[in-house]
Amino acid sequence: MEKLNFKDMNTIEKNKLDTFLLKLSGKIVTPEDVEYNETRKVYNGNIDKYPGMIVMCSDVADVIAAVNFGRENNLLIAVRGGGHNGGGLGVCDNGLVIDLSGLKSVRVNTAKNTVRVGGGNLWREVDHATHPFGLAVPAGVVSSTGVGGLTLGGGVGHLSRKYGLTIDNLLEADMVLADGSFVTVHKNQHQDLFWAIRGGGGNFGIVTSFKFQAHPVKTVIGGPTLWPIEKTKEIMAWYHDFLNNAPDDLNGFIATMVIPGAPFPEHLHNKQFCGIVWCYTGDPADFKELFKPVLALNPVF
Numbered sequence: 001m002e003k004l005n006f007k008d009m010n011t012i013e014k015n016k017l018d019t020f021l022l023k024l025s026g027k028i029v030t031p032e033d034v035e036y037n038e039t040r041k042v043y044n045g046n047i048d049k050y051p052g053m054i055v056m057c058s059d060v061a062d063v064i065a066a067v068n069f070g071r072e073n074n075l076l077i078a079v080r081g082g083g084h085n086g087g088g089l090g091v092c093d094n095g096l097v098i099d100l101s102g103l104k105s106v107r108v109n110t111a112k113n114t115v116r117v118g119g120g121n122l123w124r125e126v127d128h129a130t131h132p133f134g135l136a137v138p139a140g141v142v143s144s145t146g147v148g149g150l151t152l153g154g155g156v157g158h159l160s161r162k163y164g165l166t167i168d169n170l171l172e173a174d175m176v177l178a179d180g181s182f183v184t185v186h187k188n189q190h191q192d193l194f195w196a197i198r199g200g201g202g203n204f205g206i207v208t209s210f211k212f213q214a215h216p217v218k219t220v221i222g223g224p225t226l227w228p229i230e231k232t233k234e235i236m237a238w239y240h241d242f243l244n245n246a247p248d249d250l251n252g253f254i255a256t257m258v259i260p261g262a263p264f265p266e267h268l269h270n271k272q273f274c275g276i277v278w279c280y281t282g283d284p285a286d287f288k289e290l291f292k293p294v295l296a297l298n299p300v301f
């Protein structure tokens with residue numbers, strides 16, 4: 001029970017807490033609430049932290065109020081975007097979690113091929129919104145990753161060979177800083193901060209909205225190929241040469257993996273493989289010829 005020590009929260013005077021709650025349009029979740037255990041979870045199931053309070057922000061005003069409340073009461077603060085960070089940076093023990101999952105909205109500007117995205121969106125929500133317009137923003141390879149953490153860390157994925165990192169496509173960001181002030185940063189405004197958030201991680205402020213350059217991506221041919229784990233060295237050496245010489249329309253993400261279950265056939269379940277997950281965005285008519293060398297290596301799937 002040592003973990004259930006919310007001493008930081010218990011030292012806050014009741015009137016300060018009441019004033020904070022009056023400013024909130026979202027809600028707070030505390031250890032007394034039934035949804036507490038579900039709400040404190042992050043993607044990595046090994047992370048088991050017990051925050052004193054989780055603020056479920058619903059707009060920028062909530063973020064400002066939460067930052068001010070945390071600073072004025074000297075609380076440890078963790079900011080959670082998609083909650084995907086492997087080390088569990090989006091949650092903390094005892095302190096205040098500022099959860100951005102209520103800050104979701106994706107607006108595509110089809111005249112300029114730009115996309116405005118909320119600080120709490122997940123990448124699958126961005127893909128869903130841009131796809132009808134034949135557009136996409138370079139992001140990671142797992143769709144449940146948060147836009148916030150991935151972007152601030154750089155962001156590399158299937159479209160990066162052709163269109164660069166996620167931060168190469170970041171045009172502008174709205175931010176709440178540690179003193180509670182609000183700024184918009186881009187290449188001509190707060191240039192140092194704009195530089196810092198393009199790869200510097202989450203400590204420069206809370207991004208409440210991102211603006212990205214999108215690119216024409218309409219038809220994608222994708223999926224995995226698998227080889228027996230014993231062939232990993234051979235496949236990796238081949239992959240290095242093959243991808244370096246392949247057109248930028250093709251990307252492959254190589255990994256050793258255990259096949260979990262469906263949709264893969266049963267005889268592959270729970271076995272180890274060397275796999276490459278492919279993504280091709282070029283002319284579909286050229287794919288068969290381009291992919292011939294892959295199939296010549298006799299993948300088992």
Ligand SMILES: Cc1cc2nc3c(=O)[nH]c(=O)nc-3n(C[C@H](O)[C@H](O)[C@H](O)COP(=O)(O)OP(=O)(O)OC[C@H]3O[C@@H](n4cnc5c(N)ncnc54)[C@H](O)[C@@H]3O)c2cc1C
Nearest residue numbers: 081082083084085090140141146148149150155156202207
């Ligand atoms: C299964 C898996 C696959 C992955 N694949 C890729 C990949 O293909 N490409 C790649 O580049 N990365 C990949 N990553 C890494 C991923 O980008 C990082 O873990 C990233 O931090 C996740 O962002 P998040 O918002 O979901 O995480 P969170 O845990 O919510 O946050 C991570 C960090 O970012 C900060 N943060 C989040 N949102 C904001 C915001 N709006 N403003 C300010 N700070 C914020 C948090 O405070 C924290 O410090 C992968 C991770 C996993 C677990």
